Amino acid sequence: MQKAFLFDLNGTMIDDMEFHIRAWHSILNGLGAHLSYEETKLQCYGKNHELLERTFPGRFTLAEKDTMSIEKEKQYQEAFRPQLKLIDGLAVFMEEAKQLNIPMAIGSAAIMFNIDFVLDGLNIRHYINAIVSADDVNISKPHPETFLKCAEQLGVAPENCIVFEDSPKGVEAAAAAGMKAVVITTMHEEHEFAAYNNILCFIEDYRSLTVENLTKEQSFM
Structure with a gap:
């Protein structure tokens, strides 16, 4: 799957x-x-x-x-x-996902001017198989359109997508799309996400994650 x-x-x-x-x-x-x-x-x-x-x-x-x-x-x-750099552990995490042929997408309310700034500034475009920006949706998060379009472009069922988010509105969008979420606590604390039951885990950065553990079937239950 x-x-x-x-x-x-x-x-x-x-x-x-x-x-x-x-x-x-x-x-x-x-x-x-x-x-x-x-x-x-x-x-x-x-x-x-x-x-x-x-x-x-x-x-x-x-x-x-x-x-x-x-x-x-x-x-x-x-x-x-x-100060432009990936959050700690993300480079290793994305390389592991790529080696395991797991497609990756960016679903952001940012305009392409900013997305290009990150992808090209950090030379990570080769990891990303699809991009949905502010210009590609009619209604942004917490509406699910952004993440549903990502899933469609990747050809993966929404229920088999894991969303990585830092904001309650983003987690709400993932829930509305029928997707589980990993929350990165860069700007919000865990208690601010109490309303959502689609969260797999909270992390400070990606060093504590492995692709293998995250993609186990029980993670989607």
Whole structure:
């Protein structure tokens, strides 16, 4: 029975969410939002356009949102580039999965500008068999469309996919897609996921995981 691994990107493959939150905190408050850091953190899910619309309903045109989205990502990339690296253990984990012919996908609310920044900056594109970005879905997480499209592109049944996520909204999307999840606690604590029963385990990084143990049949029960 074919298994597949579906990775969120930010906070899951690279530990960069703090840089996204800082960038949005600066931009949103510069536009008059008056949000605290913690309030900004709660808004950091889904597409950039959706975040802007939640914060400033009806205020900006699509073109204005496009411009602000790119400017935010440029600000984020400039700040994070010196620290760009995979979360500990992930390189070994992905190589093990590749050797075992387990397909891998990225399912992220990031735009391709950011996904390319990571894949090419870390030279890991050869591990990834499918990509579903913000531009590829109508509704982002917690809607399941992102992960269902990943499964479809890989040709693997949703129930045989394991999602790697760092956020409650992402785990909710996995549950809605009928998928189990591994939670990386880079930005959220275990108690914040108490509402979800599709979680296989919590990890701080990938050094404690092996592909063999994770893909055992009992892991999907």
